[in-house]
Amino acid sequence: MDMVVEKEAPVAVETGTVLVVDDDKPFRERLSRFFERQGFDVVSCTGVVEARAQAAQLKPAFAVVDMRLDDGNGVDLVEELRAIRADMRVVILTAYGNLASAVAAIRTGAVDYLAKPADPEDVVKSLTADRGERPEPPENPMSADRVRWEHIQRVYELCNRNVSETARRLNMHRRTLQRILAKRSPR
Template identity: 65%
Template sequence: MEDIAAAPAKARLPEGDRSLLLVDDDRPFLQRMSRALESRGFAVATAESVAEGLAAMRTSAPAYAVVDLRLGDGNGLEIVERLQRAREDARVVVLTGYGNIATAVSAVKLGAIDYLAKPADADEVIAALLRDPGDRAEPPENPMSADRVRWEHIQRVYEMCDRNVSETARRLSMHRRTLQRILAKRAPR
């Protein structure tokens, strides 16, 4: 992975509030991304958990946020939801190493403007944060594999069942323990 602090900014920041909340439980990634975003003109506040992220928003809701989906103490979508309630014009990008369609849809429904898979560099994050609402992201170069499509389907049903493993297993006609093993793994390529 290239050094995210070294890449030049390709998009100009709009004038006005440049406050940004960066929430990720991977400390080295958090520090590198924070430095990279600060060097591009953002006023960055960092948090390593859902609780810290929510606490950082109590004083003032930021104009931008970059939030990891899976955090040690919960789901980053809690932060997205609270931020959208506190500040409707906030622009939020969700990052995750466990990307799937169901959680991407949930993130967008809660107010996120984009959903990026890790490792994402600062230029990708800034492009997503500053993209005009009418612009669409480029389609992926490689289509999903059959294993990935199966995994996506399981994730979609899991989200439809409100993350209830037993109900999801019943609907998929799958043993609950098998489903738990699948859910604990990263998405196939």
């Protein structure tokens, strides 16, 4: 007697509307493009006020929110977003991570808390992971050298590409910083 075994269809990532809230324009655009390629409808915002308006109108299924925004705090926004749609899955991103802010983000209803610069694939995995499950760890995480380089680049941009000011804020010698900036990004 032959048994017919049906193959299970591959698990598809649930897509829907994702609200991307970040005041870092290059990062926001890169993340938005990645979500669009994954089949999400993307609405990007630069701050809290714009995000509130878009969320109230669209009621997105997902949100990616930077912790520090020009016009407010992303953790405070999580509660407001979850009040608009209780099942909204929100991931907090921050370049200034610490344990206290991670706990605050999770307590307000965020499903995950990721350090910037976060890999877009890791963000999608966090948003679409089954409830109660942690996403798989990244197969190819950024190297420590790459994380350091990304942080230096971010501070450099925030200092309007002023080498002296960036070196002062990073507590490093100006010439050392110039050598780092002159090199290509590590893998």
